[in-house]
Amino acid sequence: MKIDAERIQSLAALARLELSEQEAKAMRDDLDAILVYVEQLDSVDTEEVEPTAHVLELATPLREDRVRGTLSVDEALRNAPAHDDASIIVPKVIE
Amino acid sequence: MNEVLALSLSELSERIDRGDLSSRDIVEAFLGRIDEVDDRVRAMVRTHREPALREASAADDARRKGNAKGPLHGLPIVLKDNLVSPDFETHCGSRILQGFRAPYEATVVTKLKAAGMIVLGNTNMDEFAMGSSTENSSLHPTSNPWDLGRVPGGSSGGSAAAVAAREAPAALGSDTGGSIRQPASLCGIAGMKPTYGRVSRYGLVAFASSLDQIGPMGNRVSDLALLLEVIAGHDAKDSTSLEKEVPHYKGALDGSVDDLRIGVPRKLFETPGADPRTLALVREAIEELERAGAKTVDVELPHSAYGIAAYYLICTAEASSNLSRYDGVKFGYRAEAETLDEMYRRTRSEGFGREVKRRILLGTYVLSAGYYDAYYRKAQRIRTLVREDFRRAFEGCDVIAMPTAPGPAWPLGERVEDPLQMYLQDTFTVTANLAGLPALSVPCGFVEDRWPAGLHLITRPLDESTLLRVGDAYERRTEWHQRMPSLSA
Secondary structure, X not given: OOOOHHHHHHHHHHOOOOOOHHHHHHHHHHHHHXXXXXXXXXXXXXXXXXXXXXXXXXXXXXXXXXXXXXXXXXXXXXXXXXXXXXXXXXXXXXX | OXXXXXXXXXXXXXXXXXXXXXXXXXXXXXXXXXXXXXXXXXXXXXXXXXXXXXXXXXXXXXXXXXXXXXXXXXXXXXXXXXXXXXXXXXXXXXXXXXXXXXXXXXXXXXXXXXXXXXXXXXXXXXXXXXXXXXXXXXXXXXXXXXXXXXXXXXXXXXXXXXXXXXXXXXXXXXXOOOOOHHHHHHHOOEEEEOOOOOEOOOOEOOOOOOOOEEEEEEOOHHHHHHHHHHXXXXXXXXXOOOOOOOOOHHHHOOOOOOOOEEEEOHHHHXXXXXXXXXXXXXXXXXXXXXXXXOEEXXXXXXXXXXXXXXXXXXXXXXXXXXXXXXXXXXXXXXXXXXXXXHHHHHHHHHHOOHHHHHHHHHHHHHHOOOOHHHHHHHHHHHHHHHHHXXXXXXHHOOEEEEEOOOXXXXXXXXXXXXXXXXXXXXXXXXXXXXXXXXXXXXXXEEEOOOEEEEEEEEEOOOOHHHHHHHHHHHHHHOOHHHOOOOOOO
């Protein structure tokens, strides 16, 4: 197995996911099959090849720095699962 | 069946112009069709009946007063449920977005509305567009209108099934690795992924941002031309949208192909697992284009065989990053918990389905220290080779033709336990995403006279006009697009 039991749990922790033992086992099997499949890429010599992160030549567009319309506080809060008039409410972070 | 349902967008528009039909007649006809068949097809996740009827009456009023907005004014369309608007909720096939209504609107939706189009409803999809069968929806699976026991393809399976069942004359979908073209192929309709950057992605729920692109789906290639002209163009809200003029796409559809060289990647027709019946239909379609005057030439795309492997490393890496925003804080589903970190974990574990978790974990793995170069960087280098293959191939041809999907629709449930098998559905489609190229699927026949197959056409960046011209010319010479599913169980 390319991904051991400890590794799958540390990946889950990084991704903020919880996996039951059964789920973890199934995920290891699935990921393993996929990683074995992608091993075929090793047969391609890419020593001299530049990586493509993006197909476009991206430039950062600049614009004038002026105040424009944006979401109101009400609109921004409307979808929050818990909120009061001005803030989103989450479990206590600082004791 | 009401004869209105069989008409293309252009035909509907002409009927309105002649005064034979009103927008209200058309919207009522399609809403009636949804009532009649969608309990079997299950393409829709919500229908906007009252607003649609109101807008149809308003469109008719505007026309009477001489204020028509153009050929699409008053015509209905359905949208994949990952295009946001304050007008409706967006669930993206996921429990984690239950109840979500965006406070802003996708640019494509704003543009469709500006052209006078009426959003009839939103269509089912694989969760976060991750899947090839629409079975990964948290709501329900969708059926293929040609065979209700089979999948419609995915991830834009709801859009494809709705158009095929004539629940709407057209739809928008999104395509990251084939999610417009493959379901279009399996449902016997036309679907196009435009050039990366041709259409603004603002307001499209992000899956893999360097690959995602919105595109039109319909019963006629000429309808895709009409729709693309509306949705394409630069948008200051999406810095990857190109500042290039939008051509009059429909004007390019003159039925001719005799000036074109069609590249045929013969090796790809030997891909293991590809259905010989599908391959035969695609070969026959290429011969039809030859009879229409096109020349065929052999092309080599030697790195296409590595497309799937590179694609699933890149798209999962991007997805693991994009989906970090779903944490139960600002919107969507939240699980109750004592601590913030526990809330994140429980929200995501309860809110995401299995395929989404699988891809997040794979993406997290390939981006993690010690594996980044071996997997992610390697995949990006392969991506360069795939692009170079196409660049070389287009020195000797104008359009490349191959199958869209490796085979026809399969029985619901048959492949849900085998993710790798599902990924291989994208064999012929992912390379256009990796290279950012425009690509089109056009109906090219039926396997065993029952299950649709699609001809896949790819061309140079921003040359959608040529792609549409070839697709339209093929359609003029064939009758596949005129067949309708019987929708019997």
